[in-house]
Amino acid sequence: MSPDTPPPLPDFGADWPGGPPWRPLPPEALSSFRLASLLGAGLLGLAAGTGAALLAATTLSWAAAAIAGPGTLLLALGLGWWRAGLAWRHTRWWLDGDGLRVRRGRFWRREVLVPRARVQHLDIERGPIERHLGLATLVVHTAGTRLNALRQPGLAEADAEALRDALVPGEREHDDEPAR
Template sequence: MNPGSAPPAIDLRPDWHPLPARARALFALGTVLGFGLPGIGAGVALGVIAGSRGELLSFPAAIAGGIVVVALPLALFGLWLGFKRFRYTAWRLDAHGLAVRQGRLWQRETRVPTTRVQHLDIKRGPLQRRRHLATLVVHTAGTAHSAVAVPHLDADDAEALRDRLGAQIDHDDE
């Protein structure tokens, strides 16, 4: 941003902004992997235990059965949970700062006043770049948990938020 230029226009209405629909798949993938991979390990362990007895199934069939019995339900639960996490994640920028709301049953709302913002990062993984998404990381003054991440924002929104919050930091420094 050029010195003296106005910060980019961002809607400062008090409305909560949902994440773009193209972020849904990344939320689902993250939770499917988070539940499915440990489920595969547990399924293999269950299959090894069942296969070592050798009474009903051969060893490879017992391992495959253990994976299906344990990992598949966990992966399906992760898929459902990922869609719910996507649906109940929103952000808002107002005159006081950035707020992120997550969850439905256990709601968590994190507010970052602009006066506490130290620096800002934008992260883009390969799957995010492919979908024109980005994660905005807002580093704040204070505790060990001094960063707030807003995952899978529209890349243009992430850059505009970074520029808007960064302009506020520059203004406060003067």
């Protein structure tokens, strides 16, 4: 490289959200994310579309209201569909000797490490959509942090159960016994 050539810019997205050993969410999670997002975006879009239609009807015409209401609803549904796809595509997890690591996000990236020593208790939640698709949400409650729980939806049921079992501190018969 000549002294006049500037150094190349680093590729900040080269290993994001990560290849192996980072594990992606299963394909069924995309359906779950999209259904949940469409429900939320549909309610928001319905409210915003009604407001847009009323505003257009009072200030413009009924023809504008007929376009503004459904247009706003379709825009909200489209944005919800797109956002759910991004959330699914840019979420990875990895269990190693330190604990559970989760990477999320494309534009605003976040990596969370939940050390095994900080785990207080674990929950597995299965809503109707997740049950139908064979998925579960793992909730890891931790000690001493401002954000005291990590919720990871969209895990395969077997993965959620395996993570729960792997993150549980040593087996104890009574709570007052030290972990083995």
